[in-house]
Amino acid sequence: MAAKPMTKAQLVSALAEATETDKKSAGATLDALAEIITNEVSSGGAVTIPGIGKIYCRERPERMVRNPATGEQMKKEADKAVKVTIAKALKDSVNA
Structure with a gap:
């Protein structure tokens, strides 16, 4: 089972400790x-x-989707989605 994700408070504490500053400025x-x-990102x-x-x-085009409950096909309007491409160095450190 995976560990719980780091909370904002824990991240702020770790950042303050790593940069030797107080938690408020971190x-x-x-x-x-x-x-x-x-x-x-919101400005493109x-x-x-x-x-x-x-x-x-990333902009996604208009497309046909299916309602899993009813099986009904419907048209979904074009929209935007935020994407994250992970750096190779981070991938390599996780897989090492």
């Missing part, structure tokens, strides 16, 4: 990073975080 840095990524851009991966928005 939390502000994390919130600012999330806001920058959100603004860039992409953000590359070295060693982690690339976050970008």
